[in-house]
Amino acid sequence: MAEKKEIYLGYSTDKAMTPFFQSFLEALDQEKLMKSKCTKCGAEYLPPREHCQKDMSKCELTELTEKEAKLYSYVIVDFAPESLSSKAPYVVAIGEFPSGLRLTAHITNLMSMPEVGMPLKLGFEKVDEKKITYKWLV
Ligand SMILES: [Zn+2]
Structure with missing residues (x-):
């Protein structure tokens, strides 16, 4: 196996x-x-x-x-790889900062369907002592 x-x-x-x-x-x-x-x-x-x-x-x-951005584009992942299947469906989003820089990350706290143009905030999450990730928050 x-x-x-x-x-x-x-x-x-x-x-x-x-x-x-x-x-x-x-x-x-x-x-x-x-x-x-x-x-x-x-x-x-x-x-x-x-x-x-x-x-x-x-x-x-x-x-x-810059800590705040606007939703530029997103995809809703229904069929996730095995390691992420417990999190599906999840949203991977591209946020655009006012400078024009874009960042791809998960949106983890959505309560409704994402909408292009909606405000996003950059957040961080410590998964454990040695693992950290950034994410979008709405
Ligand atoms: Zn150069």
Whole structure:
């Protein structure tokens, strides 16, 4: 029988692969979401990228200060992978911040159908001591 693997929607704060990602995780552990900005062209990335997609220059991490966004798009997942089947149906949403940066995360506290344009707030959840995730709250 195949080994059952847990899929976790978030970050294990002790599993950084690079110093850049380590800094991202340390900030996330403090409930700060970091974006990155290209040192050459100024392009911004969320979640952060270490290198610019346009010119491959180094990016620097800066804290995302925006906490409120609008629902840009969403999908309702009825048929979830096994590891998430207990959470189905669930909503995966793309929120757009006033700056234009977009972030994909779950909406976990919906009481009615989501509507494009509705306000979203960025939230964090510590799953355990070493696991944290960000999510949208309505
Ligand atoms: Zn660039």
